[in-house]
Amino acid sequence: MSDTLFHKVWDAHAVRRLPSGQTQLFVGLHLVHEVTSPQAFDMLRQHGWRVAFPDRTFATVDHIVPTRSQQRPFLDVMAEEMTVVLERNCREFGIPYWPPDNDNQGIVHVIGPELGLTQPGMTIACGDSHTSTHGAFGAIAFGIGTSQVRDVLASQCLALDPLKVRRIDVNGSMRPGVYAKDVILTIIRQLGVQGGVGYAYEYGGTTIDRLSMEERLTICNMSIEGGARVGYINPDDTTFAYLQGRRFAPRDAAFDRARAWWRSMASDARAGYDDRVAFDAAAIEPTVTWGINPGQSVRISERIEGDPHDEAFAFMGFQPGDRVAGTKIDVAFIGSCTNSRLSDLEEAARIVRGHRVAPHVKALVVPGSRAVSRDAEALGLDRVFVDAGFEWRGAGCSMCLAMNPDRLEGREICASSSNRNFKGRQGSPTGRTLLMSPAMVAAAAIAGEVVDVRTVLPEAVLA
């Protein structure tokens, strides 16, 4: 029988049909962080429940960690308390935990893949909507709320309804200066921020097939911005090569057995889908958001269109007919679970090398994990950024959602490699976010305004 990965994984993890008609679905990997878990642990304690599968549960601290100095205790008393509470909960319930000073610490959606915890064919849940990121490996991964975190802790299961599956094909060659971020922003723009509600997105096609794992993570990460709680890419040789040798990945003969099982979970060539759409990669340009949701974007060469009464225009200070190119920026942020991995930093460094950040711009690079930091420093990327006038920070979520001291002030405009341009998202209620690729952020930091990255890429790349 031919079927999609979504249905194969769902069926393999279905425990039983609940009286409500929902499926009791087993969760193969549960990632826990400090913001959405404390109330869940409290509920466990009050009911006398244990954690059902502590060895399928991993915790770290990412949202609230400061990035300037990660010395404990944190200066922010509440951040310190949240960290202490997570530490106590992990100790009490026997959950593996990586503290801020541990080599494995980082954003949950960065460290899961990098440690080999994230594998094809799994179900993965975390109290964070960007859990869709892990779908890049061919896992069914989704964000949950705190009450559901409690359910997964207590039973390793969730009560869920299945999703429909939309196949999104991207075919052809991406032009120089166009990145995975531009691909997903284009998809969200076309299908809408509500378009994915009720669906899992399966990304495929020749463009997707050629992407690295880190690029695939960027694509799947932003599925939720298109309304799709789940986004995934079928596992292939790129996936298997990435996993080989990772700390939690199977080894030797077990790896061969794993690969066979992983392959068997991929969608069959003749699988049926509830919907299909296709994109031409060659038509995608560097893309940047202008509004207050991730679907409000334009190609960098394009003018903004829309209803002038849309609150996004007044909030952002744009008018219909404006271009985003040429917009002066105050802050440049390279980081977040969308675009803080080594290849993101390498690409940004390529643009930054030998240049200076514009004098009026505050620019920071926040690696997604301590491993990304180490790898980047081994390549000397930290020096490239610092020499250009960027701040090189410790790992964490940082200015993506500003739960730590990194935040916008007043109406500052930030060129950001993160995932959400919601009002107030970067910590100032009136702060403004322009989402774009890390390369575009780097180019904007140097120019002091939004520019087409293709005009600053080394000529060898564009030739």
Added chain:
Amino acid sequence: MNPASSHQPPATSARVAGRALPLRGDDIDTDRIMPARFLKAVSFEGLERHVFEDDRAADPAHPFNDARYGGAAILVVNRNFGCGSSREHAPQGLQRYGIRAIVGESFSEIFQGNAVMIGMPCFVADGASIDRLQREIERDPAAIVTADVASGLVQAGALEIRATMPPAARDGLLSGRWNPTAMLLDGIDEVRAVAGRLPYIANFPAR
């Protein structure tokens, strides 16, 4: 205090009656409902004070600032309400503020799931019906609106609109078993059996 009981709304959650609050606009995200800085806490207590805090500060005419809608029990919204972050702090804040049911054109899945988990029904109706309902509430903010899970009917004066919700949410709210943990734990032996069949749990042993 027992957390389940602290999260359980009044026994009438299958039928909510009270004044209503129309909040117009599509794609109202959870960062707006509950800005991230208020997530810096280890409990949900006090979140009612911060519902739409930044939107309210920016707009004196925001419906949550409007005294005519004070004490509303039913929130009426448009499309894709609660998109974005999975933070349960958003529905928790609304519920603690006094909202016991939400009626809208559509909801983000994560938000809707979170709301049901704390016993707050999310009714879905077509755009024209929602518009009529919002107008009716704006015309007469003191009107008592009822939202009935069993029948799916939302009534405001003479206006009656038909709404739906996912069957499992409806059944859970009607039976009082919207909180599934105990049900999930009932199947724990089957859970262990499923785990035993999944090859990755034991890191792909030879079999």
